[in-house]
Amino acid sequence: xxxxIVQCLGDLVKSNFxxxxxxxxxxxxxxxxxxxxxxxxxxxxxxxIHIIExxxxxxxxxxxxxxxxxxxxxxxxxxxxxxxxxFKGANTSKELLLKMDSVHDNVTKNxxxxxxxxxxxxxxxxxxxxxxxxxxxxxxxxxxxxxxxxGKYYKEDLKVTKLSNDKLQVIFPx
Ligand code: HEM
Numbered sequence: 001x002x003x004x005i006v007q008c009l010g011d012l013v014k015s016n017f018x019x020x021x022x023x024x025x026x027x028x029x030x031x032x033x034x035x036x037x038x039x040x041x042x043x044x045x046x047x048x049i050h051i052i053e054x055x056x057x058x059x060x061x062x063x064x065x066x067x068x069x070x071x072x073x074x075x076x077x078x079x080x081x082x083x084x085x086x087f088k089g090a091n092t093s094k095e096l097l098l099k100m101d102s103v104h105d106n107v108t109k110n111x112x113x114x115x116x117x118x119x120x121x122x123x124x125x126x127x128x129x130x131x132x133x134x135x136x137x138x139x140x141x142x143x144x145x146x147x148x149x150x151g152k153y154y155k156e157d158l159k160v161t162k163l164s165n166d167k168l169q170v171i172f173p174x
């Protein structure tokens with residue numbers, strides 16, 4: 001996975017829990033506490049998962065809490081700084097979420113070894129969308145945290161439900 005994900009995670013843990021908790025998480029995951037991550041570098045998926053599991057132990061939070069905190073931080077703090085252009089032209093959560101399939105395709109097009117998640121969208125009615133998650137990483141809880149983060153970014157009250165390991169239901173306010 002791209003180093004951007006780990007860099008964002010590190011920023012979040014350092015600002016919410018302190019530098020030492022991040023260092024402990026890296027050490028618990030068997031890495032150097034001074035490990036440094038660049039956005040475009042590749043980090044083994046296993047290592048990323050290991051860091052997330054370690055930080056749950058160190059910060060005493062559940063995987064779901066970690067997924068929600070990550071989704072919130074990525075969408076509301078990290079991506080607006082690093083990837084602001086992708087938010088342009090999307091004025092509602094619905095518009096941003098509908099762009100996410102092509103954003104992930106485009107952002108990783110020229111990057112070797114990237115395996116971006118892809119999405120497709122199905123409508124049950126005008127407010128109820130089924131977002132299908134296509135990735136073999138199995139990170140639907142992180143997807144759910146990200147979708148909630150998008151609702152917060154646009155100050156919209158989204159109802160997000162996990163239907164299965166590859167499907168989320170999102171009900172928009174209008
Ligand atoms: C707005 C700017 C965004 C950018 C530039 C972006 C970019 C990226 C990049 C570069 C990766 C790593 C891919 C890889 O290493 O193969 C990633 C992973 C991921 N992104 Fe985004 N992302 C954005 C927003 C979102 C949003 C809003 C969602 C969900 C609604 C989302 C869902 C995911 C998920 C679930 C992953 C984990 C990888 C996987 O499950 O396979 N992203 N994203």
